[in-house]
Amino acid sequence: MPELEGKRVFVTGSGAGIGKAIATLFTQRGARVVVSDINADAAKQTADEIGAVGVANCDVTDEAQVQAAVQQAVDLLGGLDVLVNNAGIEVSSPLLQQSTESFDKIYAVNVRGPFVAMKAAISHLIESKGNVVNIASIAGIGGSPLLGSYCATKAALIQMTRVAAVEMRPTGVRVNAVCPGFADTAMVERLVPDFEAATQVPFGDLVAMKQGRLGTPEDIAEVAAFLASDRASWVTGSHYVLDGGLTASLV
Numbered sequence: 001m002p003e004l005e006g007k008r009v010f011v012t013g014s015g016a017g018i019g020k021a022i023a024t025l026f027t028q029r030g031a032r033v034v035v036s037d038i039n040a041d042a043a044k045q046t047a048d049e050i051g052a053v054g055v056a057n058c059d060v061t062d063e064a065q066v067q068a069a070v071q072q073a074v075d076l077l078g079g080l081d082v083l084v085n086n087a088g089i090e091v092s093s094p095l096l097q098q099s100t101e102s103f104d105k106i107y108a109v110n111v112r113g114p115f116v117a118m119k120a121a122i123s124h125l126i127e128s129k130g131n132v133v134n135i136a137s138i139a140g141i142g143g144s145p146l147l148g149s150y151c152a153t154k155a156a157l158i159q160m161t162r163v164a165a166v167e168m169r170p171t172g173v174r175v176n177a178v179c180p181g182f183a184d185t186a187m188v189e190r191l192v193p194d195f196e197a198a199t200q201v202p203f204g205d206l207v208a209m210k211q212g213r214l215g216t217p218e219d220i221a222e223v224a225a226f227l228a229s230d231r232a233s234w235v236t237g238s239h240y241v242l243d244g245g246l247t248a249s250l251v
Helices: 017-028 040-050 063-077 100-128 148-171 186-199 203-211 217-228
Strands: 008-011 032-035 082-085 131-135 174-180 239-242
Touching: 008 017, 008 063, 017 032, 017 040, 017 082, 017 131, 017 217, 032 040, 032 063, 063 100, 082 100, 082 217, 100 131, 100 148, 131 148, 131 217, 148 174, 148 239, 174 217, 186 203, 217 239
Parallel strands: 008 032, 008 082, 082 131, 131 174, 174 239
Antiparallel strands: none
């Protein structure tokens, strides 16, 4: 039996990239998935491609939209077993040169978004003894030039994961996070020119030296699938690092 057979899953930010890979793999593993994205066209395309149960789009910075999308997903699925908080944005800027408006926006998406999604989903997850998978980053456990506010949001998401896991443990709900390194996504591609300018090293050389290769969305989806499955029944409050050894090395 596929490891996610029958699991009812809602994935934010699943119109492209890591979120799409997660929705795709979960469907292949037997889950019934509702796709969600701020880009309605991308969400519909993903849903059509993978045979998702449906689409429940939202802007994760809008709490009312998130609440409505979660309820729509629950109605489509007949309940909820897994929430994957994947929606996120990056900002490339020296920290103290970043505008306050930009700082507020990245927090609204990367921290407040998962917060309101978990709040909207928690009663349904308690009923099913389900779980949450938050897509964080190694940026949340180490600093990086040009990514100060992004690092701060992912650190906050990791800490929020830990606290939610401890508080929800008596209910049977598990909460975990995945922390990828540099992966082959549009988000990372957008960062390449700024990183090369800041480090004076070709990005491909930097990746090869620090983590061996770029990760793939599928690498990340595999770990998310494990955490969402019953095989991870004793795993909660954890953040899984996927970075080819980047954070393990001092040189």
